[in-house]
Amino acid sequence: MDxxxxxxxxxxxxxxxxxxxxxxxxxxxxICVATVKKVLKYDYIMVRVDCxxxxxxxxxxxxxxxxxxxxxxxxxxxxxxxxxxxxNGYTKESFEWNKYLExxxxxxxxxxxxxxxxxxx
Numbered sequence: 001m002d003x004x005x006x007x008x009x010x011x012x013x014x015x016x017x018x019x020x021x022x023x024x025x026x027x028x029x030x031i032c033v034a035t036v037k038k039v040l041k042y043d044y045i046m047v048r049v050d051c052x053x054x055x056x057x058x059x060x061x062x063x064x065x066x067x068x069x070x071x072x073x074x075x076x077x078x079x080x081x082x083x084x085x086x087x088n089g090y091t092k093e094s095f096e097w098n099k100y101l102e103x104x105x106x107x108x109x110x111x112x113x114x115x116x117x118x119x120x121x
Contacts (some may be wrong), residue, residue: 013110015107020036020074022064022070023070023071025062032051033051033085037058044064046062048062071109074109
């Protein structure tokens with residue numbers, strides 16, 4: 001790989017199955033629990049919003065760059081007083097990240113290091 005094209009995010013080790021919070025591209029007013037479905041080249045990932053029924057052919061996946069301001073680490077909404085749309089089968093009252101990660105045998109995507117959100121000091 002050309003050193004100029006080398007990923008600046010390789011140290012993050014983003015993996016398929018990791019969880020995060022993402023703006024729903026079909027409903028831009030909602031930040032939802034989401035799953036990394038595929039890791040692509042050049043710091044792009046395919047993400048599926050977990051609040052919808054899963055489509056077996058992957059047509060419900062969306063592409064984000066790791067530098068996108070539309071993806072956030074697990075717990076971002078809670079720490080900033082923002083409403084989080086829970087995954088399918090959960091309510092806002094019953095959803096807890098730790099329990100969901102355990103139930104889905106998943107790890108949180110390590111996005112904390114990527115960008116600092118300056119909107120919320």
